[in-house]
Amino acid sequence: xxxxxxxxxxxxxxxxxxxxxxxxxxxxxxxxxxxxxxxxxxxxxxxxxxxxxxxxxxxxxxxxxxxxxxxxxxxxxxxxxxxxxxxxxxxxxxxxxxxxxxxxxxxxxxxxxxxxxxxxxxxxxxxxxxxxxxxxxxxxxxxxxxxxxxxxxxxxxxxxxxxxxxxxxxxxxxxxxxxxxxxxxxxxxxxxxxxxxxxxxxxxxxxxxxxxxxxxxxxxxxxxxxxxxxxxxxxxxxxxxxxxxxxxxxxxxxxxxxxxxxxxxxxxxxxxxxxxxxxxxxxxxxxxxxxxxxxxxxxxxxxxxxxxx
Numbered sequence: 392x393x394x395x396x397x398x399x400x401x402x403x404x405x406x407x408x409x410x411x412x413x414x415x416x417x418x419x420x421x422x423x424x425x426x427x428x429x430x431x432x433x434x435x436x437x438x439x440x441x442x443x444x445x446x447x448x449x450x451x452x453x454x455x456x457x458x459x460x461x462x463x464x465x466x467x468x469x470x471x472x473x474x475x476x477x478x479x480x481x482x483x484x485x486x487x488x489x490x491x492x493x494x495x496x497x498x499x500x501x502x503x504x505x506x507x508x509x510x511x512x513x514x515x516x517x518x519x520x521x522x523x524x525x526x527x528x529x530x531x532x533x534x535x536x537x538x539x540x541x542x543x544x545x546x547x548x549x550x551x552x553x554x555x556x557x558x559x560x561x562x563x564x565x566x567x568x569x570x571x572x573x574x575x576x577x578x579x580x581x582x583x584x585x586x587x588x589x590x591x592x593x594x595x596x597x598x599x600x601x602x603x604x605x606x607x608x609x610x611x612x613x614x615x616x617x618x619x620x621x622x623x624x625x626x627x628x629x630x631x632x633x634x635x636x637x638x639x640x641x642x643x644x645x646x647x648x649x650x651x652x653x654x655x656x657x658x659x660x661x662x663x664x665x666x667x668x669x670x671x672x673x674x675x676x677x678x679x680x681x682x683x684x685x686x687x688x689x690x691x692x693x694x695x696x697x698x699x700x
Contacts, residue, residue, distance in 0.1 A: 404546035411479030411550075419492060420633040422476045429476075430469025440468060444676040446699055451602035452671075466672035470630060474521050474675075481523035482554025489527055494631060498624070498640030502533065502582065505622035511577030513615060514626040515587040515643060517663045518675035523555070524636050525628040529582060530560035536576040537584035538565045570611065577619040584626075585611060587659045590682055598685050599656035606660060607683040613655035616648055623647045625662045629669055641665055 414422065434441050444464040452460060481489060505512045514529065516522050529535045539555070539562035541548045556562060561576070563569035573583045590596070591609040598605040615621060623643040628636045644665070646658025667674045679700050686694035 400544050401546050404544050404550070407544070407547060408550050412483055413479070414476055415479035415483035416485075417480070419477070419480070419635060422480065423473060423633040425476055426469050426473035430472040431465055433472055434465040434468045437468075440471075440677040443679060443700065444468060447676045447678075447680060450604050450681065450699065463672055464676070467674065467676045470520070470673045471675055471677060473630060473632075474523075477521050478523060478554075481521065481527055482551070482557075486527075486531075486558070489524065490531070492635040493524065493528055493628075493638060494635040495637035496528075496640075497638065498642075499638075501622065501624045501640050501642060506533075506580055508622075509580055511580050511619055511621040512582040513577070513612065513621045513623045514582055514584045514640075515612075515623065515659065515662055516584050516626050517586070517588045517666055518678065519627040519666055519669075520629045520673045521636060522628060525626055525638060526555055526560060526584065527558055528628070528638060529584065529626070530555075530558040534576070534579070534581040535559070535584065536561045536563060536573060536581065538563055538569050538573070538586070540565045570614075573615060574618060577615060577621045583615075583621075585609075585615075587612070587625075588663050588678070588680065590680065593683070593688075597653045597656050598688070599653055599660050601660040601680060602664065604681055605685050606680050607688075608656040608660060610652045610656060612647060612659055613650065613652050616655075617650065623662075625666045627666050627669065627673075630673055639666070639669060 441464060444467055445460055448455070448460045448463055502512050516525055526537065537560060542551060552562060561572070563572040576583050587609070589609070590607050596607045596609045599608045600606070601608070612623070616623065625641045625643055627639050629639060631637055641662070644658035644661040646654050647662065649655045649658065681699055684694055684697045686697040
C-alpha cells in the first residue's frame, strides 16, 4: 500500500469514527428522521444502489407493480441508511441505552431450550434491520462467537472490533481457524453467529433457490450441524422506527439439518425468506445476491448473458 493510500485511509477512518461518535448519543427518533430525509436521496441519486435494489425486487416480487417496487426500494434504502447512522449507537452508545432500546424479544425460548438440552445454537443473522443491535444483545446474554472480516479501511478495524466485542463477543477470522473456533464454541453449548446471505467464494457453496432463483449459498452450516447437533435459529433486530427494536428468533427451516448440502442451503435460504417476511423493507436488497450463476460455474462461454447485474 502506498503512503498516499495509507494516509487517505487514516483520514477516512478518523472522519468516519468522529461521525459515529457524534451520532452515538443521539436519540433513535432523531436518527430515524435523518434517515427519512437521506434515504430517498440515496434512492434518487445513488444509481448503483437503486438499480441493484430494484433488480432484486423484480426477481423476488415479480407480481408487484413497478410503482410498488419503487416504493419498496425507497423504503429499503431508508432502512439501510438508518442502519448506517445507528452504527455509532450500537458500537459506542451507552450500553444501558442500547439495551433499553430493545423493546421486544420474541422467541428467546428457542435459545434457552437449546442450552438447557446441552446443545449449542447457530444463529443465522441476515442483513435485516440492525444486525449490530442483534450482536449487542446476543453477546450480552449468551457466550457468543461470530466470524469477522476486517474492513477495507484498515484503521477502522480496532474501532469496529471494540464495538462488537464490548459486551463479550468473541470475533474469529473467516478461515479454517475461525471455523474451528465456531465448532469449539458449539461443543461448549454456546451461541455462534453466521451471515447466511453473503455470497461465498467459489468452492465454498452450492446453488440453492432464493425466491425461486439460484443463489450461490455457503455450505458452512451443514458442516457445523453434522459435527455438533446444534439447534439452528434465524435472528433479526427489526426496527421500530424512531422507538427502538424488536428481536425475533425463528426456528430455522427443517431442511437446514439435511446432510445433503444443497438441501441444507435451500433450508438456509428459506429461513432468510421467513425473516424477510417480517418486514421486506428492512432487508438490505442492494447486495448482489445473484452475482454468481450456474452458467458461470458450468463454464458456459456465454455465462454473462445469464447475469442480471
